[in-house]
Amino acid sequence: MTKIKRFFYNRRVVRYYRKGKAYLNNLEYLKTQQESKKEILKKPSRTTIINYLLSLKKGDTTYLEIGVRNPEHNYNHIIANIKYSVDPGIEFKKNPVDFKMTSDMFFDKLIKDEILTNKIRFDIIFIDGLHLAEQVDRDIENALKYIKDDGFIVLHDCNPPTEWHARENFQYKNTPAGDYWNGTTWKAFLKWRGNSSVHSCCIDSDWGVGIISKHHPLGKSITTVNTFYEYKTLEKNRKEHLNLIDFESLKQLF
Template identity: 55%
Template sequence: MINKIRQIIGTGRTILKDPYFDEGKLKSSEELGKSPSRTTIINALLELTASKNYLEIGVRNPDANYKKVNCVNKFSVDPGLEFKSNPVDFKLTSDDFFARLDANKLSGIDNSIRFDVVFIDGLHTSYQVDRDIENSLKYIHKTGFIVLHDCNPPTEYHQRENYDFKNSPAGIFWNGTTWKAFYKYRHRQDLYSICFDTDWGVGVISKSNFPLFNNISSIMSNPYFEYDVFNEHRLQHLNLVEFKEWASKL
């Protein structure tokens, strides 16, 4: 009997052969092989602007991206949850940063500032990203950009809500539910957006129209933000485009 049960549920040490795990690993490694990086995209977008003011929300180790961004003035925000030394300008959550910026209570920056690019890469939950987009919209130039990391989760496990849960086909990789906030804003008729199919999905939102940018004019076709619906209509939900194709239209 014990043997029968072991056969069915495994011994605890047995790793079940599960096609979802194989697919998760494959999709993660495909994503890691894509190019260009978010940094290349941010710099390409900055080149379309005056490249005066850049804001990064969620920095972790600045060597990875922040230091490689080419802009005259750069501002960084991070409460320091993942990188101990946290060498940023504002050791705050994005909510605190924007509340203090609104109230003119920050040193070295005031609420007349307008950013050419805001890179949102802090807490990857739909509610937080939604607030980060809403706050950033107040502070970008008419021809500026909001850039969002992790908009294109390759499986439903990559977009799980709980970052700490690692025993899934996505393993350590986590995109969170950023795609839901991006998809929501794709319905705003006064905004235009695109998502580059690289580096886990680099979403871009602007108040101005650029080649291949668009918005979704129909009523929301995925009102419950279901992953399966998103997956079936991924190209339209995200306006997923190869960066090379977009760059060739400039």
């Protein structure tokens, strides 16, 4: 390597080192990393919460999971008499599910009586598919048509710890949150928090486990509090806006 090439190479290395060091020591980066670690340690898991809600039911239980990915992460550990799963197989190519399709297609076929029966009603529908507000909102609306009167809709990723976790683009991982991604599920959940026809709460565990019910007194609806769904507004009023509670408080409701 010539002296000139070596000179420019060394300058580039120093520049990348300085920028990288500054990034890794940035307060926003460090805070986000810390929040990720705290969230991972929170208990119980969504699986435990779902199984608890199912245990409240008398008789046989029927369960539907939307967005399964690897079934070992949750689906296989759910205790219900009858279980169905929906996933298009984008993130887990083996995709050993009952209905290999999107949730939109599943509900469209269900309402047309082309799969199962449109008379079916579920004790719990767990929504963990595409984590974007518009899709989650549609999934909630469709799920409400097919849960029993005393059933529950459960949602994952309703309480992103930082704005980096709540980014829209999952593929862009060069953020302080890295691979951790909750998407904009929280916006859809917050929208339904403002709907007086349902009751809702969010368990402060496993990235926020939202629960919606037609009749169980999980929490009263709220008036519109975050018109433009700004994350900073959520951050300042998280407990009230999401009706954020711990698992023991959920148990006490029943």
